[in-house]
Amino acid sequence: MKSSTEADFRAFVVSRWPRMLRTAHLLTGHHHDAEDLVQAALAKAYVKWERIQGADDPDSYVWRIMINTNVDRLRRMRLREWLTHRFPESSVPDRADSVAERSAVLDALARLPAKQRAVVVLRYLEDRSESEVARLLGTGVGTVRSHAARALKKLREQPDLVPVGQ
Structure with missing residues (x-):
């Protein structure tokens, strides 16, 4: 990737990261899954950045990648048991x-x-x-x-x- 294109991508990531992470956290429900989702979406966007940059709305393109990546992640997670960070014992309410x-x-x-x-x-x-x-x-x-x-x-x-x- 050309250095100016790479610099444009870096600027895009720096400016959008907090909002993307917040949206991903709301989609996934877990901070670590949200970080993984944003990183996976940005990795896909990086490969296609020259095409995305030329699109009418690069933000929408990248958000669409993130949403589709989350849907794919959920399809793969179809388990009979749900992994959870909570213990089965009742906890003291916060x-x-x-x-x-x-x-x-x-x-x-x-x-x-x-x-x-x-x-x-x-x-x-x-x-x-x-x-x-x-x-x-x-x-x-x-x-x-x-x-x-x-x-x-x-x-x-x-x-x-x-x-x-x-």
């Missing part, structure tokens, strides 16, 4: 309400199918428009709306997620 709420949201997101999770993360947590989400996921706006509606219905049914003020 007194920090924000930590408990965050954990409940991440657990609820983890229970959603990959496409629905991606729509919720991009639409509501990343505050992107329906058309942006549709473009990133390679679907129509109607599909984004239906995934969002189904995901929100499932999230509302989660007993851990009680709306604020109730």
Whole structure:
């Protein structure tokens, strides 16, 4: 790769890393998996950087790579047993309400199918428009709306997620 192209890629990575890591953490639910996901997506983007750089919206291209990489990762992880970082014994609840709420949201997101999770993360947590989400996921706006509606219905049914003020 030419040195100026490589410098452009490095600048892209430095400027996008925090946001990509946050989005990846919301998609995966674990910090280490999020770092792996971002690194894998950026490795794929690096190989195609000259083509990506010439695209209309390089950000969307790279975010799409990250979302597709996450979906592929989840397909490979179809296990009969779920690996967890929690012990089976009951734990003492944390007194920090924000930590408990965050954990409940991440657990609820983890229970959603990959496409629905991606729509919720991009639409509501990343505050992107329906058309942006549709473009990133390679679907129509109607599909984004239906995934969002189904995901929100499932999230509302989660007993851990009680709306604020109730």
